[in-house]
Amino acid sequence: MSLLSGNDTLLQVLSLASYGFFIVLIFYGQRIQMYVMIREVENSLHKLKFIKEEGRKNAIDALKEIGKPPVDPTARVDRYLEYFTIGPQGMDPAGIVYKLDHILDVRDTRLKDEVKLMAPGCDEVQVNNLENTLEAAMALNFIYKVVRHYYIQGKKTLSLYVIMQIQMILPMVMKEAEAYASALKAFAYGQPIGDGAGPLVAAKLMHGYEIRKLPKDCVMASVPLEGRTALVIKAEGPGGNVGKPGDAVETVVEENAGKIANVIMIDAGLKLEGETLGEVADGIGAAIGGPGVDQYKIEDKLTKYKIPINAIIIKEDIGDAVSPLRKEINDAVDKVIERVKALILEQTKEGDKVIIVGVGNSIGVGQ
Amino acid sequence: MGQNQTAAGNKKVSNYIMMIILIVLVLSVVSIILAVSVYYNGVSTPSQAGTDDLSAGFLAVIGIVAMSMSIVTLFQSRKQAAEMKIEVPKVMTTIECKKCGTKTMREFQRGDYVYKDLDACPKCPDTKQVITAVYKEIKEKEKTYNV
Numbered sequence: 001m002s003l004l005s006g007n008d009t010l011l012q013v014l015s016l017a018s019y020g021f022f023i024v025l026i027f028y029g030q031r032i033q034m035y036v037m038i039r040e041v042e043n044s045l046h047k048l049k050f051i052k053e054e055g056r057k058n059a060i061d062a063l064k065e066i067g068k069p070p071v072d073p074t075a076r077v078d079r080y081l082e083y084f085t086i087g088p089q090g091m092d093p094a095g096i097v098y099k100l101d102h103i104l105d106v107r108d109t110r111l112k113d114e115v116k117l118m119a120p121g122c123d124e125v126q127v128n129n130l131e132n133t134l135e136a137a138m139a140l141n142f143i144y145k146v147v148r149h150y151y152i153q154g155k156k157t158l159s160l161y162v163i164m165q166i167q168m169i170l171p172m173v174m175k176e177a178e179a180y181a182s183a184l185k186a187f188a189y190g191q192p193i194g195d196g197a198g199p200l201v202a203a204k205l206m207h208g209y210e211i212r213k214l215p216k217d218c219v220m221a222s223v224p225l226e227g228r229t230a231l232v233i234k235a236e237g238p239g240g241n242v243g244k245p246g247d248a249v250e251t252v253v254e255e256n257a258g259k260i261a262n263v264i265m266i267d268a269g270l271k272l273e274g275e276t277l278g279e280v281a282d283g284i285g286a287a288i289g290g291p292g293v294d295q296y297k298i299e300d301k302l303t304k305y306k307i308p309i310n311a312i313i314i315k316e317d318i319g320d321a322v323s324p325l326r327k328e329i330n331d332a333v334d335k336v337i338e339r340v341k342a343l344i345l346e347q348t349k350e351g352d353k354v355i356i357v358g359v360g361n362s363i364g365v366g367q
Numbered sequence: 368m369g370q371n372q373t374a375a376g377n378k379k380v381s382n383y384i385m386m387i388i389l390i391v392l393v394l395s396v397v398s399i400i401l402a403v404s405v406y407y408n409g410v411s412t413p414s415q416a417g418t419d420d421l422s423a424g425f426l427a428v429i430g431i432v433a434m435s436m437s438i439v440t441l442f443q444s445r446k447q448a449a450e451m452k453i454e455v456p457k458v459m460t461t462i463e464c465k466k467c468g469t470k471t472m473r474e475f476q477r478g479d480y481v482y483k484d485l486d487a488c489p490k491c492p493d494t495k496q497v498i499t500a501v502y503k504e505i506k507e508k509e510k511t512y513n514v
């Protein structure tokens with residue numbers, strides 16, 4: 001057998017090649033592994049660049065279509081995408097919540113003013129929707145730049161550990177980027193999103209009752225529910241807006257001199273893999289995300305008057321939270337209302353006042 | 368707004384991958400040609416009689432495997448490039464009459480929002496219809512794990 005005989009030239013070449021292969025693997029195995037990782041990050045980076053460009057294009061198109069700007073908004077959009085916010089100094093943490101609150105207020109006003117300048121023909125609802133579209137484009141731009149940073153740094157330093165950091169979290173980063181990409185159109189068209197599950201429940205409870213405005217960008221209705229008075233709060237819709245439920249709850253609690261029997265907060269909650277989309281769960285505490293300012297204010301006020309606080313969440317993943325509302329989440333609204341009623345019957349007496357807060361983005365949800 | 372998607376303008380496979388695929392493809396063709404040549408002409412000495420078929424078979428297997436792998440890689444790369452698109456889901460609006468409860472569904476139109484009052488119901492002219500839901504329905508089932 002010529003291929004297996006010792007003096008066969010082909011066998012010798014193959015043996016030498018396999019020895020060479022092992023030697024190369026011993027010395028350069030890690031480097032080869034790094035090149036494979038770099039290649040993987042590079043592929044994702046191409047995809048992220050495409051998504052980011054689409055986000056920018058969508059935002060500009062939406063501004064041109066809805067806002068009818070007198071001048072081309074492209075340069076302004078590019079500047080907007082690079083905006084950053086510097087958080088307050090935390091060396092002396094006393095009072096940091098109100099400093100952060102102030103900075104967030106300034107940011108919100110500044111971004112809204114920018115949108116109004118870019119799209120002067122818009123009403124308040126459209127301004128909010130366009131601001132949300134631009135924020136999604138901004139998030140995509142940021143994700144792209146961070147991944148690119150690690151990719152270039154990895155290539156420059158040829159360090160496995162630099163490139164490994166980004167390669168390991170890449171699937172989650174891509175999932176988030178894809179979620180923001182699908183949110184772009186939803187924001188531009190003003191469609192309800194998964195994060196709007198809370199406001200959707202509140203809207204269903206308050207629809208048909210007299211609505212009044214609350215600080216800041218929130219609305220409230222007094223609704224009779226199971227013999228109690230439910231003070232239902234949500235961010236004002238249908239524009240893209242999360243409001244400041246912290247300020248709204250503070251106001252309502254003070255207006256009633258702390259005579260509130262219970263507070264129930266309803267929000268979209270991140271589900272773990274394996275959990276069912278639209279699953280409803282209840283617990284204790286202030287169900288609200290974000291930077292923590294509103295949570296602090298609510299907890300502070302409720303602690304002052306010793307008001308119990310309950311939370312109901314509708315489970316969904318990050319992709320569902322920022323993309324158009326899924327049927328499963330919409331179907332969960334009635335289940336949440338049933339839970340709210342049961343909770344009120346169990347924990348309060350007839351004639352009591354209860355605050356119900358629908359937390360989340362009210363885009364595409366009226367009242 | 369209908370079911371549409373925006374796709375990447377550049378669907379080209381990167382030159383680097385293309386070069387590797389082409390090299391492997393050329394080598395696999397050479398291997399197959401060599402296999403045919405060994406099978407018909409033979410290269411063994413009289414003492415190694417009967418080994419040509421085995422050598423030819425060995426070379427043919429290497430050639431076919433390499434060729435199949437490069438073709439599969441080429442198609443996968445093209446598929447990956449074509450997959451770079453943003454899906455825009457179909458969103459439906461549910462309209463309900465407050466009086467008779469008649470439900471209708473249509474595709475989402477810009478300006479629709481939940482609890483928006485619309486025109487009067489065709490059955491009850493004195494009652495306005497209202498949008499009661501706006502959502503997307505995803506048909507494909509999520510992969511489940513038995514744990």
